[in-house]
Amino acid sequence: MTPPQARRVRVLVADDSALFRELLSGVVADGPGFEVVAVAADGHAAAALARQHRPDVITMDLNMPEADGYAGIARIMAETPTPILVLTGNPAEAVGFRALSLGALDILEKPHATTDLETYGRQLRSRLRLLAGVKVIRHLRGLRAEGEPPPRRTAGTDLVVIGASLGGPRALVSLLRGLAPAFPAPVAIVQHIADGFTEGLAAWLATETRLDVREARDGDPLAPGRIVLAPSGRHLVVADGAARLSDAPPFETFKPSVTPLFLSAAREHGARACGVILTGMGRDGAEGLRAIRAAGGPTIAQDEATSAVFGMPRAAIELGAVDRVLPLEAIPGALLELTR
Incomplete structure (x- = not known):
């Protein structure tokens, strides 16, 4: 069996900016064992490319024309469930978390003008490798049993x-x-x-x-x-x-x-x-x-x-x-x- 760290991680990059797609693709591919298999400019294209290429993990921008990241995530999780890392420009905004409720697994800030790309790249690739190992379709039974006893009574949980x-x-x-x-x-x-x-x-x-x-x-x-x-x-x-x-x-x-x-x-x-x-x-x-x-x-x-x-x-x-x-x-x- 191939050791986990030796497995190639195949990544799909979705962002409406051609410049950012190029930058992010370079940051991802700069690490050994990573390959960018496709890039997409909107959510529908990302969903179609996910069906075609079956990547291990997807980076998803949210604000894209035609079909935004939310639409892309919804389609991907319905058609080709894949681990998704959301990239957002403003971590303080609450709207990015809607993507997690649709099935994306994690969220990370986009690099900006003053970002050290070498440090950011290590963080991003570490997160991508982690997510690539997550099975988003589960066929495992829960451990609960029929007739499980009621909660243990205490003096009253406070x-x-x-x-x-x-x-x-x-x-x-x-x-x-x-x-x-x-x-x-x-x-x-x-x-x-x-x-x-x-x-x-x-x-x-x-x-x-x-x-x-x-x-x-x-x-x-x-x-x-x-x-x-x-x-x-x-x-x-x-x-x-x-x-x-x-x-x-x-x-x-x-x-x-x-x-x-x-x-x-x-x-x-x-x-x-x-x-x-x-x-x-x-x-x-x-x-x-x-x-x-x-x-x-x-x-x-x-x-x-x-x-x-x-x-x-x-x-x-x-x-x-x-x-x-x-x-x-x-x-x-x-x-x-x-x-x-």
Whole structure:
């Protein structure tokens, strides 16, 4: 079997600017093991070329004439499901996250005039190789069983902490739509995403769910119904009824990392904390989720069938950190039951 790093990654580049298509193609092809198999000037052309060339991964601009990136993503995911990396010029804008709800897997800022292209190229190619290994069509059964017992009863959950990575924005919007504005517990979230995108993600989640979602600031009170999201480059933890931001070193290579949030929830709230691990690659959050379970708090993992990537949930399950494995659509109901 060919080692993963030795496999050639075949890329389709979609952007309406001929200059940017040329620049991006050069940046991609500059790395060993990468090949640009086609370029497209709009979403419909990207969908047609995806059918023709069957690339491993696609980079997709959003603002294109004729058919924009959203139309292209919708067609590709319906006709030739392929991992898609969205490239956007403004990470603070919420509109880019609509692409993730349509099936794109990840989002990254476009290079600009002052960008070091060598550094950017390494980051881009690393992301493309990661995405190229994701199977976006899943034929795997979930791990849930018929007749699964109801959530473990505690003294009453008063904090929900959630961790997610690849595929997480789409999962988060689905989960949060199932919670009412009067949800009786605060929610704290760590989502692995490129630096600079958490403000836009929070704004998008707030618009899509009509909930009080905000990027966390140090000292923000943890109020019922309020949802705080870890900002880029800082760990989010909870202490004394408030969100706290930490500049501690990366954990499991991530900053923010899910595990510090979960560990602080176990320490501060014990059996009254509920931990939820969603789709993502790697094992970040598994140790922290085990700490919540050891403290008596209920723990939930998204199942395999509804996860874009089952890495983080699988790691937590294998560690014995999970009470219940649920399809994404069942998690809001479980949280409502736990907070009654």
